[in-house]
Amino acid sequence: MTTGTPGPRKIDTSKAHPARVYDWLLGGKDNYPVDEAVGEKLPLEARAAARQNREFMHRAAAWLAEQDIDQFLDIGTGxxxxxxxxxxxxxxxxxxxxxxxxxxxxxxxxxxxLLVSRPEGATDYIEADVRKPEEIIEHARGVLDFERPIAVSLIALMHFIPDDQDPYGIVRNLLDALPSGSYFVLSHAASDRFEELARQVTEEYAKGGIRLGFRTHGGVERFFDGLDLVEPGVVTAAEWFKAAPPAPEESGIYVGVARLP
Incomplete structure (x- = not known):
C-alpha cells in the first residue's frame, strides 16, 4: 500500500535547501544551481560524510528489522x-x-x-517540518500503530536545528509519543572532531542561507538522555555496526541507536 500527501507546493529554486544540497553531495541530479553552489564550496570531506550517513542508515535499519521492528517513522527523509x-x-x-x-x-x-511499498506493507509520505513534531505524529497515527514499537530516525537532520530552535525539546516531544520498546536512530555532524572543517562547512551553508548547529559528543549524547543506548553507544558513523564492520575511516559524524525503556 502506498499513500501520500497530495500535490506538493511550488518548489523554491531561489534558496538552497539541505535535502537538495545533500542530494548533490551524494552525486544526485535532483538539485538546482543554488544548491550546487553551496555543495561545490564545501570541503571534499562533506561528500564522504553524506555517504557515511547513508551507510549508517542502511546498517541501523537492517538491524532494527532483524529485531522484528516493523514500523518506522523517518523524518528528514531527503x-x-x-x-x-x-x-x-x-x-x-x-x-x-x-x-x-x-x-x-x-x-x-x-x-x-519512487517510494513504492511492497504490497504486504505500507509506505506513506507527509510534507512536514520536524520543528512541528505534533503534526508529524498526528499524521503518522493514521498509518502506524502507536500501541506497538516504532523506530524513529533522524538522519543528518538535527544539526540543521540550532540551539535557539529547541532541538532537544523537539526530539523529546517526538519520543514522548512512542510506546516502550520503540527505538530512536540519530546521526549528527560533530563540532569537536575536525573543528576547522566544521567551521568551514558552517560558514558555507550560512552563505546559502542555511543555519547549522553542529554539536560535541556530549551534545549529541544528550539527545539520548533517559534511553537505553544500543552498543557501541554514540560513536562515529564508521564505528557503528552489528555485523561485518565497514572499512575503517575517519568521520565527522556521530551516530547512535537507543531503545525506549
Missing part, C-alpha cells in the same frame, strides 16, 4: 536514493510500514513516484 529505508526493511520484513516526512516539496514529488 531525496530518494536507492536503496531507501523502506526497501531495506521490507526486504527483511515484507509487512513493514514506513512513514516518511520532509519539508522540501521536491522530496515529496519524488517520493510519490
Amino acid at each position: 531525496i530518494p536514493t536507492e536503496p531507501n529505508l523502506h526497501q531495506i526493511v521490507q526486504g527483511i520484513v515484507p509487512t513493514a510500514k514506513v512513514v516518511y516526512a520532509d519539508n522540501d516539496p521536491i522530496v515529496l514529488a519524488h517520493a510519490e513516484a
Whole structure:
C-alpha cells in the first residue's frame, strides 16, 4: 500500500535547501544551481560524510528489522536514493510500514513516484517540518500503530536545528509519543572532531542561507538522555555496526541507536 500527501507546493529554486544540497553531495541530479553552489564550496570531506550517513542508515535499519521492528517513522527523509529505508526493511520484513516526512516539496514529488511499498506493507509520505513534531505524529497515527514499537530516525537532520530552535525539546516531544520498546536512530555532524572543517562547512551553508548547529559528543549524547543506548553507544558513523564492520575511516559524524525503556 502506498499513500501520500497530495500535490506538493511550488518548489523554491531561489534558496538552497539541505535535502537538495545533500542530494548533490551524494552525486544526485535532483538539485538546482543554488544548491550546487553551496555543495561545490564545501570541503571534499562533506561528500564522504553524506555517504557515511547513508551507510549508517542502511546498517541501523537492517538491524532494527532483524529485531522484528516493523514500523518506522523517518523524518528528514531527503531525496530518494536507492536503496531507501523502506526497501531495506521490507526486504527483511515484507509487512513493514514506513512513514516518511520532509519539508522540501521536491522530496515529496519524488517520493510519490519512487517510494513504492511492497504490497504486504505500507509506505506513506507527509510534507512536514520536524520543528512541528505534533503534526508529524498526528499524521503518522493514521498509518502506524502507536500501541506497538516504532523506530524513529533522524538522519543528518538535527544539526540543521540550532540551539535557539529547541532541538532537544523537539526530539523529546517526538519520543514522548512512542510506546516502550520503540527505538530512536540519530546521526549528527560533530563540532569537536575536525573543528576547522566544521567551521568551514558552517560558514558555507550560512552563505546559502542555511543555519547549522553542529554539536560535541556530549551534545549529541544528550539527545539520548533517559534511553537505553544500543552498543557501541554514540560513536562515529564508521564505528557503528552489528555485523561485518565497514572499512575503517575517519568521520565527522556521530551516530547512535537507543531503545525506549
